[in-house]
Amino acid sequence: MAALPLMQGVCCPAEPLPGHAKTTSKQACFQEDHWKEKLRQPARIQVQPARQLQQAEHLGDYNIWSGRYAGEGFARPSRATTRVCLEADTGFTRADVFDRSAPICLHFARGCCTYGKDCAYRHCTPLGEDEKKMDASRDIFGRERHASFREDMGGTGSWSRECRSLYVGRIFAKPSEDIIEETVARHFGEFGAIEALRVLKPKGCAFVTYTARCTAEFAKEAMAEQSLDHDEQLNVRWAYDDPNPRAKAAKLRDYAQQMLSAMAARGDMAQPEVFSNMDFPVAKKRMVDRDVTRGYGADEAASGGSSFVPMMRQEHEAREAEVQRMHDERAALEAEQVAAAATEAEAGRLDAILQGIDDAKSCGPANPAGPLDEFYSFLEDGSNRDAPQPSAHAGSSAHAGSIPACSAEPPHSDGAQQPDLANLPPGVRRTRVAEEWIEYIDPSTRYPYYVNARTGESTWQKPT
Numbered sequence: 225m226a227a228l229p230l231m232q233g234v235c236c237p238a239e240p241l242p243g244h245a246k247t248t249s250k251q252a253c254f255q256e257d258h259w260k261e262k263l264r265q266p267a268r269i270q271v272q273p274a275r276q277l278q279q280a281e282h283l284g285d286y287n288i289w290s291g292r293y294a295g296e297g298f299a300r301p302s303r304a305t306t307r308v309c310l311e312a313d314t315g316f317t318r319a320d321v322f323d324r325s326a327p328i329c330l331h332f333a334r335g336c337c338t339y340g341k342d343c344a345y346r347h348c349t350p351l352g353e354d355e356k357k358m359d360a361s362r363d364i365f366g367r368e369r370h371a372s373f374r375e376d377m378g379g380t381g382s383w384s385r386e387c388r389s390l391y392v393g394r395i396f397a398k399p400s401e402d403i404i405e406e407t408v409a410r411h412f413g414e415f416g417a418i419e420a421l422r423v424l425k426p427k428g429c430a431f432v433t434y435t436a437r438c439t440a441e442f443a444k445e446a447m448a449e450q451s452l453d454h455d456e457q458l459n460v461r462w463a464y465d466d467p468n469p470r471a472k473a474a475k476l477r478d479y480a481q482q483m484l485s486a487m488a489a490r491g492d493m494a495q496p497e498v499f500s501n502m503d504f505p506v507a508k509k510r511m512v513d514r515d516v517t518r519g520y521g522a523d524e525a526a527s528g529g530s531s532f533v534p535m536m537r538q539e540h541e542a543r544e545a546e547v548q549r550m551h552d553e554r555a556a557l558e559a560e561q562v563a564a565a566a567t568e569a570e571a572g573r574l575d576a577i578l579q580g581i582d583d584a585k586s587c588g589p590a591n592p593a594g595p596l597d598e599f600y601s602f603l604e605d606g607s608n609r610d611a612p613q614p615s616a617h618a619g620s621s622a623h624a625g626s627i628p629a630c631s632a633e634p635p636h637s638d639g640a641q642q643p644d645l646a647n648l649p650p651g652v653r654r655t656r657v658a659e660e661w662i663e664y665i666d667p668s669t670r671y672p673y674y675v676n677a678r679t680g681e682s683t684w685q686k687p688t
């Protein structure tokens with residue numbers, strides 16, 4: 225069952241009401257031109273005045289707004305005795321001559337206007353121009369609309385809602401769904417284009433959504449308490465929402481399709497068409513991300529022919545473990561390299577000191593005590609690392625020979641860096657690069673590397 229686009233219009237039920245011209249059901253689709261042409265003829269009187277008077281005498285005051293006679297209470301309204309026959313009743317009235325912005329006649333819609341061409345309201349079905357100039361605060365009959373629906377979903381409707389959908393209850397539900405749908409479409413399509421029609425056969429009801437609000441307002445009044453092809457008494461109300469799960473699913477699917485198309489247009493997704501043959505129950509599965517979604521549900525993979533391999537939780541954990549293992553290995557390797565560099569630097573430092581002693585001897589007795597002191601301190605190994613070390617200077621092991629042998633005092637770094645040097649392998653330069661990151665020079669390769677002072681993490685990439 226699909227939504228019917230534009231319904232074939234008919235005028236009257238199979239048996240026309242007394243006083244109505246017999247018309248065939250072979251009207252073309254709803255055509256505005258046809259009804260505009262009809263407005264060239266004078267509107268006819270739908271019901272003789274005497275008949276309405278007789279009713280009024282019998283039942284007391286009739287309230288046209290609430291649609292009830294005084295004292296009638298909330299009893300079920302009686303079956304409609306008149307029904308508009310658009311083909312015969314449409315015509316121009318005083319409103320078309322003097323005030324073309326006048327609302328449509330409510331009694332005309334109910335098929336009981338006694339004024340005919342003398343009516344101060346228009347006698348025609350709502351047309352496109354009506355929808356354009358409609359005021360949200362009033363309906364097509366000029367009645368006030370309200371912020372919310374009436375409790376029984378009757379009345380003029382709510383201006384906070386679209387008000388294009390009607391609930392049609394108490395339909396004779398013996399025929400098949402298709403026949404009911406055709407029947408409802410034939411009777412309700414008479415007033416204007418129908419956008420969607422859903423029939424719930426088990427409940428004997430249908431939801432009719434018109435393309436225009438004014439058409440829905442007109443149809444609601446015109447079809448209230450009427451019958452279709454059988455002897456029903458329809459219950460026509462405003463519909464909040466079509467409760468048919470298929471209708472909801474269709475709406476959701478439309479949204480999803482729109483979204484996917486938009487994503488495809490942006491280039492976020494390669495193949496939106498994969499989703500087009502997705503049945504909706506499948507779509508209820510988790511939508512975490514594209515890969516994971518494809519992974520769930522073998523039926524989807526089968527229908528979509530997707531080449532994605534399902535990834536289970538165990539596989540995911542295994543992959544995570546592998547990544548962690550590789551990370552650990554790399555960290556161990558780096559630590560090894562640092563240790564090797566430290567050892568090498570230590571050897572380089574000793575070379576430098578010995579070289580310094582030799583140089584001092586050859587230079588003469590300028591200050592031989594300096595290099596010797598260094599040598600002794602080196603032998604103590606770490607117990608007095610706080611002392612200024614020549615090897616901690618910018619010159620590293622490879623630059624051992626560059627230490628000024630004859631200088632009056634042993635070269636050392638400036639005082640501010642002294643505390644940092646305590647835990648530093650000799651021959652390695654350190655400078656602060658960014659917050660927490662310190663740059664070191666690898667003595668073996670001469671490449672700088674970076675250590676995070678807080679986490680101990682090291683990297684060859686310069687952190688930003």
Ligand SMILES: [Zn+2]
Nearest residue numbers: 329332337343
């Ligand atoms: Zn009228």
